[in-house]
Structures are given as structure tokens and as C-alpha cells.
Amino acid sequence: MSDNLIKIAYLYEDLMNTYGDSGDVKILSFLLKREGYDTQVDNISLGDEFNTDDYDFVFFGGGQDFEQTVVAKDLPRHKETLDKYVNSGNPMLCICGGYQLMGDYYKTSSGVTIKGLGILPLHTVFKADKRMIGDTRYMTEWGEVKAFENHSGQTYFDDTDKLHTLGDMIEGYGNNPQDHCEGLRYRNFIGSYSHGPLLKNVNVANAIKDMIIERHNKRVGNNDTVAE
Numbered sequence: 001m002s003d004n005l006i007k008i009a010y011l012y013e014d015l016m017n018t019y020g021d022s023g024d025v026k027i028l029s030f031l032l033k034r035e036g037y038d039t040q041v042d043n044i045s046l047g048d049e050f051n052t053d054d055y056d057f058v059f060f061g062g063g064q065d066f067e068q069t070v071v072a073k074d075l076p077r078h079k080e081t082l083d084k085y086v087n088s089g090n091p092m093l094c095i096c097g098g099y100q101l102m103g104d105y106y107k108t109s110s111g112v113t114i115k116g117l118g119i120l121p122l123h124t125v126f127k128a129d130k131r132m133i134g135d136t137r138y139m140t141e142w143g144e145v146k147a148f149e150n151h152s153g154q155t156y157f158d159d160t161d162k163l164h165t166l167g168d169m170i171e172g173y174g175n176n177p178q179d180h181c182e183g184l185r186y187r188n189f190i191g192s193y194s195h196g197p198l199l200k201n202v203n204v205a206n207a208i209k210d211m212i213i214e215r216h217n218k219r220v221g222n223n224d225t226v227a228e
């Protein structure tokens with residue numbers, strides 16, 4: 001194993017990649033390269049084997065309802081490994097449809113309930129009142145973020161002691177039209193409705209890059225913080 005090779009799992013890259021979400025992975029690869037790391041991005045798609053022990057970062061992008069239905073059938077095979085990875089504090093970024101599928105369920109506009117992995121205590125429902133589309137701005141622990149959202153699902157947390165929001169809305173909807181907050185931060189798991197991609201916001205990108213390097217050093221047993 002090469003000490004400076006960072007391994008990224010991109011879940012269902014071919015199906016879950018709306019509004020430039022793959023840019024998040026490209027930006028992280030660029031930032032990691034500047035710090036002396038090479039990156040390998042593996043598309044983990046339908047039927048593929050996957051073990052989070054082999055990875056330093058997991059990314060799950062957004063998707064349309066149809067693609068989410070397809071992915072949701074394959075996803076339960078990976079529940080155990082993802083559950084362990086997330087609950088051990090390892091870095092994962094999920095955008096929009098991917099974020100929804102990490103929760104308990106997503107009830108779509110056609111009345112279909114797509115079962116999620118149930119790793120995070122949250123659920124998502126379509127409500128006839130609005131589609132949340134447009135520019136967003138919100139304040140996070142790393143400063144202000146500007147992005148774009150486009151979703152019909154409204155996300156609600158079912159355990160507010162465990163789950164914390166990623167940011168407070170300045171403009172746009174975020175998780176739902178009532179709570180004025182965006183996304184989720186749970187340990188080093190980040191869920192977000194932001195496309196555009198999210199990580200064009202370099203404050204958030206740098207924070208995630210640091211989480212990835214920390215995970216990598218633990219995984220390869222390297223105590224140095226910067227690769228040679």
C-alpha cells in the first residue's frame with residue numbers, strides 16, 4: 001500500500017451525479033494533490049463489492065427519483081460497512097439524493113416510499129407545497145457557503161440530540177421550508193442539499209480535505225500529517 005495514495009469511493013457515480021456533484025470529488029483530489037497525495041477514485045456501482053476499510057473518503061451524490069429507486073435496491077448490501085464507517089467518525093459527504101438515502105426513507109411526489117439505509121435518524125417527504133429550487137446561502141462552522149439547490153424532498157431529523165445541522169439559512173430552503181437550516185453534520189459525516197458543486201466553497205472543501213488526511217493517516221498507520 002502506497003502511503004500517499006488516498007482512496008475515494010464514489011457510490012454509484014454513474015447514477016448519482018446531478019448538477020455537477022462529481023466536481024466535489026475533483027476539487028478534493030486537486031486539494032489533496034497540492035499536499036502531496038495521489039488519489040484513486042473508485043466508482044462503486046450496481047453489484048460491486050465494497051468495504052469501507054479500504055477507503056479514506058466516501059462520496060454519494062444527488063440523483064433523480066428514478067435513479068434513487070434503482071440505487072436503493074442495491075444499497076442495503078453496503079449498510080453494515082457504511083454504518084461502521086460513519087459511526088466511527090470517518091469522512092463521508094452525501095449530496096441531496098445521496099443524503100436522503102442515508103436516512104430512513106424518502107416518500108416521493110408519486111407516493112412511492114424509497115427505503116433508505118437508516119444509518120442516520122432522518123426522513124424525507126414530498127409535500128405538495130413546493131419544490132425547493134434556486135440559490136442558497138448559509139452560515140456553517142467554517143463560514144458562509146453559496147450554492148444551488150433543486151429538490152422536492154423535505155428532510156426532517158428524528159433525533160435532534162444526535163444530529164446537528166450543517167448551517168443556518170441566509171437564502172433558500174435547505175432541509176425543508178420550516179426549519180431554516182441546511183444539511184447535516186454528524187461526526188465527520190456531512191449531508192447537504194447543495195449542488196454547484198458544494199466544494200467550490202473552499203472553506204468547506206479544506207475542512208473535508210483535512211478530515212480525509214486524518215483518516216488516511218490512521219488507515220495506513222502513518223503519524224506524519226503531510227505526505228513526503
Ligand code: GLN
Nearest residue numbers: 062063096097151152153
Ligand atoms: N430526487 C430527490 C428530490 O427531488 C433528490 C434530488 C437531487 O438529488 N437533486 O428530492
